[in-house]
Amino acid sequence: MGLGRVKTVYQNLHLQFPNAQIITITGTNGKGSTARALEQLALSLGKSTGVYASPHLIDYKERVRVNGEQVIEAEHCAAFSRVNKLRADTALTFFEFGTLAALQLISEHAPDVVILEVGLGGATDAVNVVDAHLAIITSIGLDHQEWLGDSRESVAEHKSGICRKNGLAVIGEPTPPTNLRKILDDLSVDSRWAGDDFSISRREGVIEYQGTHSIKVDCDATYPGNIASAITAAELLHWPLENTDWLTVFKDKGLPGRFQSIHDKPLIIVDVAHNPQATQLLRNRIAKLKFKQLHLVVGMLEDKDLAGTLQTFTEIPAAWYLASLHCTRGASAEVLESALSDNRPSKRYENVESAFQAALQAAETEDCVLVFGSFATVAEVLQVQDLLTIT
Numbered sequence: 456m457g458l459g460r461v462k463t464v465y466q467n468l469h470l471q472f473p474n475a476q477i478i479t480i481t482g483t484n485g486k487g488s489t490a491r492a493l494e495q496l497a498l499s500l501g502k503s504t505g506v507y508a509s510p511h512l513i514d515y516k517e518r519v520r521v522n523g524e525q526v527i528e529a530e531h532c533a534a535f536s537r538v539n540k541l542r543a544d545t546a547l548t549f550f551e552f553g554t555l556a557a558l559q560l561i562s563e564h565a566p567d568v569v570i571l572e573v574g575l576g577g578a579t580d581a582v583n584v585v586d587a588h589l590a591i592i593t594s595i596g597l598d599h600q601e602w603l604g605d606s607r608e609s610v611a612e613h614k615s616g617i618c619r620k621n622g623l624a625v626i627g628e629p630t631p632p633t634n635l636r637k638i639l640d641d642l643s644v645d646s647r648w649a650g651d652d653f654s655i656s657r658r659e660g661v662i663e664y665q666g667t668h669s670i671k672v673d674c675d676a677t678y679p680g681n682i683a684s685a686i687t688a689a690e691l692l693h694w695p696l697e698n699t700d701w702l703t704v705f706k707d708k709g710l711p712g713r714f715q716s717i718h719d720k721p722l723i724i725v726d727v728a729h730n731p732q733a734t735q736l737l738r739n740r741i742a743k744l745k746f747k748q749l750h751l752v753v754g755m756l757e758d759k760d761l762a763g764t765l766q767t768f769t770e771i772p773a774a775w776y777l778a779s780l781h782c783t784r785g786a787s788a789e790v791l792e793s794a795l796s797d798n799r800p801s802k803r804y805e806n807v808e809s810a811f812q813a814a815l816q817a818a819e820t821e822d823c824v825l826v827f828g829s830f831a832t833v834a835e836v837l838q839v840q841d842l843l844t845i846t
Contacts, residue, residue, distance in 0.1 A: 482593030578616020775801035
């Protein structure tokens with residue numbers, strides 16, 4: 456971990472973002488949906504955008520969007536070639552290489568707004584090589600503890616590293632660790648805090664935002680707190696929001712793999728939730744749905760909080776289909792089974808496809824099949840869904 460390698464190559468690239476407002480986003484959860492909300496809001500105002508997000512689900516090109524669309528493969532290849540040439544003998548990790556290539560791509564399109572998702576933590580993440588005008592911290596939970604520490608205070612210290620002295624920040628975490636306020640105060644950051652400076656509530660299917668503006672937003676399928684952080688960021692950046700059509704701006708708001716419904720009867724939902732904070736949010740959303748029986752298809756990485764992540768769903772009746780993930784750091788079905796502390800009835804499967812197929816065969820029309828635990832798990836289901844038989 457560190458910025459030394461990336462800074463060296465970044466300086467060699469001589470990248471420019473003329474007249475662009477740059478926003479970096481970090482958080483244990485919610486980075487992708489916050490970035491998407493900002494992108495849609497900017498586009499609705501006639502601003503051009505460049506977005507870097509990670510990881511991808513199916514296609515690497517998902518990682519870079521210009522004006523809401525993926526960049527073609529040839530441009531990605533050209534950007535990678537330039538990074539490879541100018542890195543000389545500097546070794547780069549996969550993520551560092553990809554981040555620099557994404558920055559190269561975005562700079563070529565010279566957008567009005569640049570939105571960059573942090574990969575891990577903040578201070579030493581490759582994205583932090585860029586000085587942003589505004590930083591967003593969406594949430595603070597325990598994940599990647601081997602890198603970020605085993606306390607929320609330690610996580611907050613890492614994530615606050617994307618903030619700049621005298622810069623702007625939006626804190627979407629409703630219960631931030633106490634040290635975060637002191638860190639931002641010491642940097643003289645002009646910050647806005649969820650609950651103190653802006654709030655959001657849901658009434659009759661409409662989201663009501665209260666900040667500098669009072670706004671009603673139709674965003675039922677998106678986590679409201681991330682919409683609130685995006686609007687607050689736009690206010691801080693002085694975007695002209697007065698004539699925005701708030702009931703339509705976030706209509707196309709879904710991101711693949713984020714509470715994504717891929718079938719109706721039975722209801723099939725895929726979600727990349729992979730830590731306790733994310734599965735608690737997921738459980739809350741599932742609890743609002745009507746179904747007869749819940750079928751849980753799970754595959755996870757072995758370095759995650761397996762017991763904590765799965766515990767959320769042991770409180771409700773469900774059939775468990777535990778899948779081995781055959782990827783780097785993938786956990787076996789046996790390891791997942793041992794993490795189910797109350798020994799809930801479950802079955803083990805060699806891979807995600809067989810677990811998913813078993814759940815579909817068992818599910819009745821009025822049931823719900825929920826796939827979660829990892830980007831890799833969701834990606835496998837999205838790739839095979841059209842090949843499987845749904846009874």
